[in-house]
Amino acid sequence: MPNILAIGFDPHTIPGFDPAPVAAGIEQASRAFAELGLTEDLFLVDFAELDGRAQAKLVEKLESRQYDCVLIGGGIRKGPGLLELFQLVVNEVHWRQPQAAIAFNESPGDSPDWVLKALEQKRNR
Template sequence: MTAMHHFPVQATILSAGNDKTEMKSMPRVLLIGVRPEAVDLSDPSFPIGLTNEKVAAGIRATVADMRERGWEPGLCAVHPDSVEADVAKSLTEKWDCIVVGAGIRIPAGNLLLFEKIVNTIILLSPGTPIAFNTSPENSGDAAARWLDRP
């Protein structure tokens, strides 16, 4: 079963146009990462001293950063045994950008997991920008590269 978290925030912003008021939706950003308890911390790709608690704290900080940027964040915490179903469930909602976490992309042993995630996104959410972080701390910057495009 997927751990999909939808963080409630105000969904629209009112802004004054010329002589009418227009509705503008807040950007919605989905972060896809391995469930903290499922991260293989013995993998040499991860920094020494990384713990499941630090991974979870990094995710919480990422969500807070996205809120501070005025975005509506979502989290899809996948398990390696159910990754395609986990991602598919998250993609029943519309997202403006999807960030795939470094914990999925960087460890060589996660290549098949990474492929499954990217291909599921392409099949179920065509046209949605996909961004990649190098750590939870720069997930917002990764999404901004695609959200801020003209």
């Protein structure tokens, strides 16, 4: 059973943001992962911890077990002013999980599709 780590923002911690649609998408993706037989760990970054605390927690999570695929959510990639965080996340995943496939999504709802594609690419290497 493949182990998946999904990294994204905790939508409840983003100032001035309606968390409901993203939270529902995260729940939907988690159910889909389970239905596909994928074991998902969810790592949600608290928007208030972008001062370095998030990196320490991410490193701890990445070192806690081996993952077959790490999904980096769209909020971390696409948010304005978040390029440094995105680079940090990609590098930490690369350094601490070198055997894991890396997937990106458009929204939480399409996460399982992108994870399956990344796992397929990994198998076909």
